[in-house]
Structure formats: structure tokens, C-alpha cells
Amino acid sequence: MNTNDKTQLYIKLKSIVRISGYGNIDTYKDFQKGTGEKIYKRSGGIEQFFIDELNLNNKKDLEIFTNNPKVTDKINQINILFTNQFSSNKARRTGFGTFEKFYTWYLKQGNTCHYCEIEQKKLSELFESTKITSTKFNATLHIERIIPKKPYSPNNCYLACSLCNNAKSDLISEKNFKLYFAPGIKKFYKDLYAGKIVNNY
Ligand SMILES: [Zn+2]
DSSP states (O other): OOHHHHHHHOOOOOOOOOSSHHHHHHHHHOOOOHHHHHTTTTTTHHHHHHHHHTEEEEEEEEHHHHOOOHHHHHHHHHHHHIIIIIIIIHHHHHHOSSSSHHHHHHHHHHHHHTTTTHHHHHHHHHHHSSOOOOOOOOOOOEESSSSSSSHHHOOOOEEEEHHHHHHHTTSSOOIIIIIIIOOOHHHHHHHHHHHHHHOOO
16 A cells, blocks of 8 residues: 555544544454454554554654645535535435545546536635525535435435426436436536626615
8 A cells, every 4th residue: 555545544434434433444444343342442542553554653744644634624624514415314314324435436436416417616705705605505516316206315315406306306207307407407507607697686
């Protein structure tokens, strides 16, 4: 493992697999219940687990990762996603099973609305510049269920902007929404972003 691989693994263990207790170690390593505690409780604790997994020599070596602002920023960013979109929502926790599965699904979405294809970054800019305002919605892409009656799962979810998600609701199928509604919403965002139109009312 080179340093870059170790960095990625550290981020994964901290924020995606979320190793914070001995029980998490058992699950991650597929150990029998209680094994993680038996190994690490009296010999360095959770910190030693990270040292072992990253193939490091000591605590000092671990500081390369714990004191690296790029690493801690990335971890904080993933933690925000965990808190806002996963742990606070029981149906999502149940549907996706683990945050790792949720995160894998999330990365595949590419930070864009599945329907109108607006990027999260552009949508945030539209809200921040008050080209679009709302008392109900913000720029954050929603986690939309393709078939609203079915549970959350990687196969039944897409990221969708608030306009697409609310317009589609449980009224329009994915196929019809893409065909009849998404092109209009796409054009609206494009013209608004380019300053061709305003949206005052
Ligand atoms: Zn959209």
C-alpha cells in the first residue's frame, strides 16, 4: 500500500465504514462478536486498529492522516452527508442497509439531478445568487424514490433537484417525466443561469 492508498483507506474506515467502536471492528473484519474488543481494548484501543489496518508502525505515523487538513476536510464532508441524508432518516437507513452502500450509490449519481441533469454546484450558485429563491426548498439535491411506494434502495433511488422531485411527485413515471417535463426544467435552469431570463414574481 502506498501513502495514497493508505489515505483513501483511512478516510474510508473513518467516515464511510465508520469505525468508532469495537463492535464496528467485528463487523468490518467479519470477526466473532467481542473479538475486536479482546484484541484492542488493552493494547492501544481503536487507534491501534487503524495503525494495524494501515500497516503503520506507531501512533506518530497515524498523525500523517489525522493532522492532514485535506483528509480531515474530506472526512467532515462525508460526515455531513451521513448526518443530513442518512442517519437522520430511518427509512433510508433501513432501505440502504449500511452507510457504505448508501455512499457507493451516492457517488454513482455524480452530483446531478437524474431528470434535468443540473449539477449540484450550478444549483447552489442559482440559489446563492438569489436567481431562484424559495421559503420551502434549498439547493440540496433530494433523494428521490423512482417508485414512491417502494422502499429506499440503490435500485429505487436517484438524486433529483427540488423542482423535478416535486413536479414528478407520485404523479408521473420516470420515463414520462424525462420525456415531457425534464426538458423544460433543463431549459429554465440553463436560461436562468445564463442570465437570459429572470424569475421575479
Ligand atoms: Zn432536476
